[in-house]
Amino acid sequence: MEKRVIFKGLWLPLLLVAPQMVITAVFFFYPAGQAIWQSLFIADPFGLKSQFVGLGNFEYLLADPFYRASFLTTAIFSISVTLVSMGVALYLALLADRLIKGSGTYRTLLIWPYAVAPAVAGVLWMFMFNTRVGVVAWYLGVLGYDWNHVLNEAEAMGLVVVASSWGRISYNFLFFLAGLQAIPRSVIEAAAIDGAHFWTRFRTIVWPLLSPVTFFLLVVNIVYAFFETFGVIHTITSGGPQQATTILVYKVYSDGFVGQDLGSSAAQSVILLGLVGLLTIIQFKFIERKVHY
Amino acid sequence: MATLSLQDIHKSYGATAVIHGVSIDVNDGEFIVIVGPSGCGKSTLLRMVAGLETITGGDLFVNDARVNDDEPMARNIAMVFQNYALYPHMSVFDNMAYGLKIAKMPKAEIAERVGKASKMLQLEPYLQRKPRELSGGQRQRVAMGRAIVRDPAVFLFDEPLSNLDAKLRVQMRLEIKTLQRELGVTSLYVTHDQVEAMTLADRMIVMNAGIAEQIGSPLEVYETPATLFAAQFIGSPSMNVLPGTGTGRGVQLANGVTIETAVLCNGPVMLGLRPEHLVADKAGPLVVLVKMSEPLGANTLLHGQIKGIDQDFVVSLPGVHREADIKGERRFSIPAAATHVFDAISGKRINA
Numbered sequence: 151m152e153k154r155v156i157f158k159g160l161w162l163p164l165l166l167v168a169p170q171m172v173i174t175a176v177f178f179f180y181p182a183g184q185a186i187w188q189s190l191f192i193a194d195p196f197g198l199k200s201q202f203v204g205l206g207n208f209e210y211l212l213a214d215p216f217y218r219a220s221f222l223t224t225a226i227f228s229i230s231v232t233l234v235s236m237g238v239a240l241y242l243a244l245l246a247d248r249l250i251k252g253s254g255t256y257r258t259l260l261i262w263p264y265a266v267a268p269a270v271a272g273v274l275w276m277f278m279f280n281t282r283v284g285v286v287a288w289y290l291g292v293l294g295y296d297w298n299h300v301l302n303e304a305e306a307m308g309l310v311v312v313a314s315s316w317g318r319i320s321y322n323f324l325f326f327l328a329g330l331q332a333i334p335r336s337v338i339e340a341a342a343i344d345g346a347h348f349w350t351r352f353r354t355i356v357w358p359l360l361s362p363v364t365f366f367l368l369v370v371n372i373v374y375a376f377f378e379t380f381g382v383i384h385t386i387t388s389g390g391p392q393q394a395t396t397i398l399v400y401k402v403y404s405d406g407f408v409g410q411d412l413g414s415s416a417a418q419s420v421i422l423l424g425l426v427g428l429l430t431i432i433q434f435k436f437i438e439r440k441v442h443y
Numbered sequence: 444m445a446t447l448s449l450q451d452i453h454k455s456y457g458a459t460a461v462i463h464g465v466s467i468d469v470n471d472g473e474f475i476v477i478v479g480p481s482g483c484g485k486s487t488l489l490r491m492v493a494g495l496e497t498i499t500g501g502d503l504f505v506n507d508a509r510v511n512d513d514e515p516m517a518r519n520i521a522m523v524f525q526n527y528a529l530y531p532h533m534s535v536f537d538n539m540a541y542g543l544k545i546a547k548m549p550k551a552e553i554a555e556r557v558g559k560a561s562k563m564l565q566l567e568p569y570l571q572r573k574p575r576e577l578s579g580g581q582r583q584r585v586a587m588g589r590a591i592v593r594d595p596a597v598f599l600f601d602e603p604l605s606n607l608d609a610k611l612r613v614q615m616r617l618e619i620k621t622l623q624r625e626l627g628v629t630s631l632y633v634t635h636d637q638v639e640a641m642t643l644a645d646r647m648i649v650m651n652a653g654i655a656e657q658i659g660s661p662l663e664v665y666e667t668p669a670t671l672f673a674a675q676f677i678g679s680p681s682m683n684v685l686p687g688t689g690t691g692r693g694v695q696l697a698n699g700v701t702i703e704t705a706v707l708c709n710g711p712v713m714l715g716l717r718p719e720h721l722v723a724d725k726a727g728p729l730v731v732l733v734k735m736s737e738p739l740g741a742n743t744l745l746h747g748q749i750k751g752i753d754q755d756f757v758v759s760l761p762g763v764h765r766e767a768d769i770k771g772e773r774r775f776s777i778p779a780a781a782t783h784v785f786d787a788i789s790g791k792r793i794n795a
């Protein structure tokens with residue numbers, strides 16, 4: 151049985167949850183309500199009048215090939231960011247876990263990128279790969295590869311994926327390392343005595359025992375890739391070339407603030423909201439059940 | 444033939460030496476207990492045999508093959524850990540079958556071996572459970588089962604009973620002993636509990652600060668402890684040790700009283716008297732001021748001091764004695780054959 155502290159009366163509990171409720175109301179319920187409301191209208195180009203259209207914005211969106219392409223882009227982008235940032239982090243964590251001396255320094259160095267704001271990270275990577283002045287682009291040129299993410303869609307996607315993953319690796323690394331260190335040494339040793347070599351141990355012991363951490367990171371990273379990569383994309387590619395890196399969040403911005411189509415933008419926010427809700431529910435309902443041992 | 448042979452095994456972590464040369468030839472089917480206080484290097488020694496720690500000096504043989512540099516899996520050993528180290532995400536069956544699956548044993552044979560071991564350990568009803576759904580004693584048995592199914596040349600145990608309550612510990616101790624006899628597998632067992640060591644061991648290694656103080660059968664160690672340390676570590680309550688001067692076949696204590704000994708000794712010595720060997724004797728030479736008593740049922744422990752010697756002294760008398768009756772000055776004697784004399788400087792037993 152769970153142990154709880156029981157508060158008598160109504161006022162103290164209300165007072166305690168009030169700040170959280172206020173914040174949620176101001177920063178989530180109110181904007182979400184606004185978005186839903188606005189998604190039902192079309193505003194004229196000057197924002198003076200708006201006209202009620204019901205679900206018209208949604209119908210229009212779902213028929214729009216650019217919008218549907220953005221779905222695919224988002225899927226490719228988030229899956230890649232999640233896989234790259236988690237894969238690299240896990241690899242580094244496995245190395246750090248085997249290391250005893252100097253692991254403190256190693257860890258600190260690996261944490262730094264997390265402190266870099268996404269937009270700054272974006273600028274950093276943009277400069278490194280800048281087709282005219284970028285160091286990496288120049289070296290690639292020396293090697294005979296003509297790097298141009300301004301024109302090449304695959305290269306643009308690759309670059310935003312790498313730039314977005316980079317900062318996340320630190321975060322994921324910390325969780326993976328903590329997860330690895332929570333596995334009792336003796337369990338690993340028992341497996342070694344039972345005849346399991348490194349990869350067998352990883353596959354049959356470490357990976358299953360790590361699954362709660364992996365699951366948690368999966369949820370967090372997908373949400374990150376969906377929403378918080380805006381800064382990176384904005385600074386590096388601005389969604390281009392040809393909308394090749396326009397993920398859903400970026401499209402909300404470019405249609406709403408650049409294109410001034412507030413109704414469509416609001417409708418997109420609503421769809422995005424629903425999508426993330428759905429993803430989270432699926433993840434917790436179906437995957438979480440399997441990861442608890 | 445020695446199944447397991449340690450030859451002058453050393454271990455140091457960088458500049459810190461923790462094991463200073465331990466040698467023993469373990470016979471086929473023998474149950475060896477490594478016993479000693481916390482931090483003396485028992486686990487380290489065992490883990491070197493298992494291959495979980497590198498051996499920094501000496502040679503280790505399993506079935507006459509030198510295995511110093513072999514990986515743990517290549518050594519033909521199985522180990523039971525203090526915290527059991529079961530695989531938490533696997534059922535009891537899978538826990539036991541894990542090593543066999545890795546060895547690519549046919550399914551039918553795995554089922555047969557696990558079935559046999561679980562029957563032996565009364566684990567049959569729990570085969571599909573996860574470790575967290577088992578009691579401490581059952582987990583302990585699963586850990587044993589995991590070691591048994593592999594049919595190794597050597598079993599290693601690192602304080603396997605220390606997480607169990609006192610009653611279960613006694614029961615499991617007996618089970619381990621029975622099982623080991625039945626299977627006849629050479630075993631190395633680490634404990635800091637001298638009662639466990641006494642009851643389980645065919646021979647024991649009494650360790651102190653990385654040194655094997657004595658290797659011998661429990662009774663040998665009890666009756667003829669080779670060093671002061673072994674004398675005080677084995678036996679409960681612990682042996683009384685009093686400084687004195689050898690006077691031929693006797694030792695004169697600090698208060699002038701002379702206790703007769705069976706051996707010849709001269710100069711500064713330490714006299715060892717086991718509490719249970721003291722006999723209440725109205726004409727005895729040892730005058731003890733009894734301050735407190737601890738009734739244990741079968742016997743009673745008397746705590747106090749020998750008159751004229753400022754040092755705690757314990758006597759164990761058979762039967763029940765009320766504190767009120769036994770308090771105050773009591774006289775005791777001890778047969779010369781039950782005394783132990785040790786060199787005051789080296790702490791070695793004087794046997795002559």
Ligand SMILES: Nc1ncnc2c1ncn2[C@@H]1O[C@H](COP(=O)(O)OP(=O)(O)OP(=O)(O)O)[C@@H](O)[C@H]1O
Pocket residue numbers: 456459461479480481482483484485486487488635
């Ligand atoms: N990695 C290490 N580096 C340095 N010293 C170590 C290391 N591991 C163990 N030691 C030292 O080696 C000595 C023996 O340790 P060990 O674990 O073998 O003791 P033990 O006899 O098993 O004690 P316990 O009964 O408490 O388990 C200790 O003094 C310990 O401090």
Ligand SMILES: [Mg+2]
Pocket residue numbers: 485486487
């Ligand atoms: Mg130990």
